Amino acid sequence: MLRESYDIHVEAAGRMLQGAAGANLATPELNRLAHRWIRATVARFEYTYHAGGRERTRVYHAMSGREADEILGLPVSEASGQYVGIAASRRASIEAAAGSQLAVPEPGHRLDAEVKGFRTLERDLVEGKVPARGRLRIWISQPICSSCRAMASSFETSYVIDTTIFQWRRSVGPDDVSLFRKLDQHRRLGSSTLRAWRRAGSGVTGRTGCLP
Numbered sequence: 080m081l082r083e084s085y086d087i088h089v090e091a092a093g094r095m096l097q098g099a100a101g102a103n104l105a106t107p108e109l110n111r112l113a114h115r116w117i118r119a120t121v122a123r124f125e126y127t128y129h130a131g132g133r134e135r136t137r138v139y140h141a142m143s144g145r146e147a148d149e150i151l152g153l154p155v156s157e158a159s160g161q162y163v164g165i166a167a168s169r170r171a172s173i174e175a176a177a178g179s180q181l182a183v184p185e186p187g188h189r190l191d192a193e194v195k196g197f198r199t200l201e202r203d204l205v206e207g208k209v210p211a212r213g214r215l216r217i218w219i220s221q222p223i224c225s226s227c228r229a230m231a232s233s234f235e236t237s238y239v240i241d242t243t244i245f246q247w248r249r250s251v252g253p254d255d256v257s258l259f260r261k262l263d264q265h266r267r268l269g270s271s272t273l274r275a276w277r278r279a280g281s282g283v284t285g286r287t288g289c290l291p
């Protein structure tokens with residue numbers, strides 16, 4: 080579930096690396112992005128609504144922090160163009176809708192994954208890309224902070240959309256088989272995945288090692 084949302088971001092970063100500019104990036108720069116995304120919050124918003132006589136769901140994938148092209152220093156003018164092959168599914172990004180009804184995030188929480196999720200869904204609602212009166216389910220890789228909780232309340236109040244939030248918790252100990260732990264293990268493969276994309280782009284064999 081959240082692993083898929085994470086993968087969509089890694090694959091999009093991979094497509095950026097496949098471009099000529101990205102193929103020359105050094106391994107430490109790739110590792111920097113992968114390490115950041117090991118700690119980033121992953122959020123998945125599933126908005127279900129009725130249209131054309133049937134139930135539909137649009138999924139929004141959000142990752143906290145700056146976007147991949149900014150972290151990598153790549154000249155990708157339209158990063159969202161790299162998020163392909165996800166019909167009925169979108170990358171969540173930070174721009175607020177004109178006349179946004181959402182609470183303003185607290186300092187230090189402006190790039191939270193949940194902010195991107197709520198703002199992207201609000202943009203779609205305001206622009207009529209999805210109808211109102213649906214229901215929203217959110218999965219987050221860590222407990223929601225007070226800033227994002229305030230934003231969730233403002234969303235529910237403004238759009239009267241029933242919202243359920245599922246928060247993953249990091250548990251401790253060697254017997255931890257939590258979903259968070261599985262996501263954590265998966266994310267540790269991120270830098271080798273990015274290196275594979277770079278190799279595919281440059282046609283040369285990259286260095287190995289450097290896994291966290």
Ligand SMILES: [Zn+2]
Pocket residue numbers: 188191192193223224225226227228
């Ligand atoms: Zn937050």
